[in-house]
Amino acid sequence: MSLLPPRSICVCLHVLVLYFQLQESQQTVADFRRYIENHTRNSEDLSRKQVRIYQLYSRTTGRHVQILGKKINANGEDGGKYALLVVETETFGSRIRIRGKESNHYICMNKSGKVIGKPSGKSEECIFIEEFLENNYTALVSAKYKGWYLGFSRKGRPKKGSRTAQTQQEVHFMKRSPKGAAEWSEDFRFTPVTKRLRRARRLKASPHAG
Template identity: 35%
Template structure:
């Protein structure tokens, strides 16, 4: 070990000495090349300041649709389901009615669409959940990520009202629950 440490400074000195005698590369630049580079930099710097808004801006928000099951860990644990008759309930075992398409419509706002039933989850002004055949403002929900990595879904049309399931699997009225209650905590599962 001591012999290799003593040779290290000598090796570094040799590398430095050899590199000082190496010929430098010859650089030849034409005046036209410099002027074209300067004009290119000026043109690109102005486009950074004045960026045009294109039709594609925000499209990434509309394109990402997720197929998930929303699991609520209340009682014995329930998946939210949309039945073909428009009723929203919770069921312990996953089935075809529990598969939802979560589609963003704005930043932080999503719709929940039952794939089997073909109905949107919607919330009335009284806080009651129902299945809607047509898309409207009552179908929009704010998706909030909670500290425990669960999501809470607040009605965008009626702020302060949340989707919730009771410990027996029935839906709770949106005005009777708060995001601190575990009955409003949903885990999106594949």
């Protein structure tokens, strides 16, 4: 019985190693593509689910950002109905839309840098990017107009985006839970609300319902 020479054995082992590496590489690529495909398919659902509600405390005024409709200022009282903000995550990451729960208007910034409220938040002018600062404050920069921040003067009036910078106290905010936060939590779950659940809530709210 003839044995393979050492050189042939080495060649065979090398071929086997290359084969297994190729198989592993193909499996990794397949898993990554499947991951991207699944997350792309579900991104719309996830963006609808990622909803938070809080207040934005202004460092300059010592009060809260409030959306009155078209007009926006930073003079809102803690727990005030116009200071309750519904923050919608636009995509994976820190791109957000901010809507007033009471007024149902979005914070937007137009091409001249003016901060205004709009009933629709679909425009990129209504998308902001969260920047977390070392002093534990948060800054919100326009997704469309780079370097323009949401900011308010000491009197609570909106500043033009072109006159803002990340280092200014006028653009520093702190996220705060509203007073009575527990009563709002049921409306902002991370799971879809089904018709059956809506009916159960109505029955719970109406003790005389038969």
